[in-house]
Amino acid sequence: AAFLEDVKIIENICLGSRYYLLKVKSEKIIKEIKAGQFCMIKPLDNALILRRPISIHNIDKENGVLEFYYETVGKGTKELSTLKAGDIINIQGPLGEGFSINIKDKKIAIIGGGMGIAPLKELIKQVNKENKVVFIAGGRDKYAFEILKNINFKNTIVVSDDGSIGEKKNTVEKLKEILEKENINMIFTCGPHIMMEKVAEVAHKNNIYCEVSLEERMGCGTGACMGCSIETTKGMKKVCKDGPVFNSKEVIK
Numbered sequence: 001a002a003f004l005e006d007v008k009i010i011e012n013i014c015l016g017s018r019y020y021l022l023k024v025k026s027e028k029i030i031k032e033i034k035a036g037q038f039c040m041i042k043p044l045d046n047a048l049i050l051r052r053p054i055s056i057h058n059i060d061k062e063n064g065v066l067e068f069y070y071e072t073v074g075k076g077t078k079e080l081s082t083l084k085a086g087d088i089i090n091i092q093g094p095l096g097e098g099f100s101i102n103i104k105d106k107k108i109a110i111i112g113g114g115m116g117i118a119p120l121k122e123l124i125k126q127v128n129k130e131n132k133v134v135f136i137a138g139g140r141d142k143y144a145f146e147i148l149k150n151i152n153f154k155n156t157i158v159v160s161d162d163g164s165i166g167e168k169k170n171t172v173e174k175l176k177e178i179l180e181k182e183n184i185n186m187i188f189t190c191g192p193h194i195m196m197e198k199v200a201e202v203a204h205k206n207n208i209y210c211e212v213s214l215e216e217r218m219g220c221g222t223g224a225c226m227g228c229s230i231e232t233t234k235g236m237k238k239v240c241k242d243g244p245v246f247n248s249k250e251v252i253k
């Protein structure tokens with residue numbers, strides 16, 4: 001079930017450029033939310049500003065804190081970035097279907113591109129307990145990598161298109177390189193659609209189970225607007241309700 005919860009902001013800090021890390025204290029949503037799911041966040045009590053979908057970045061159950069990593073792209077997220085510790089916001093969640101996290105004894109590659117890195121922290125935390133995980137992070141904008149300081153996972157390989165951080169290589173090339181050396185049997189990916197398409201293509205070719213997170217295609221977030229409908233091998237599906245995480249074979253040919 002999804003809840004509406006008024007939550008207090010603990011921290012809302014800029015990590016550089018347009019990238020922000022938001023921490024809120026939650027009692028209800030934190031009990032249910034899982035890696036890959038998201039919340040609809042309402043910055044202010046202002047009817048003109050719509051709720052924005054933001055994926056969960058980290059679930060700190062011990063301290064009752066939910067973390068969201070977001071980029072200021074429009075009115076709503078800009079408004080959100082002006083809020084300070086102590087302010088109250090209303091969030092709705094958990095929403096959508098997340099990643100498959102109840103898995104054991106797999107060798108997993110997790111591939112994040114740009115802002116797609118954000119929802120992967122909680123996933124890495126969860127699956128790393130019982131599996132061997134390698135995380136490939138890539139992108140163009142160096143500020144998007146600031147989040148890696150907050151992920152701090154030892155098995156992380158950083159690549160960038162221009163070589164400004166990590167190795168100069170794209171994530172898909174790096175994945176192929178790893179597949180030559182390691183017997184990966186599961187892949188998770190989140191990032192630009194074109195990157196996920198290529199990752200899925202590599203996965204399908206190698207017969208590897210793959211999940212993709214299509215969250216960039218969302219509107220209302222709750223199944224009401226139909227704006228996120230996509231064609232899948234199992235008929236029309238809503239990204240916000242049936243996803244954002246899908247088996248790659250259902251959504252990418």
Ligand code: FES
Nearest residue numbers: 219220221226240
């Ligand atoms: Fe409105 Fe999915 S975003 S139905």
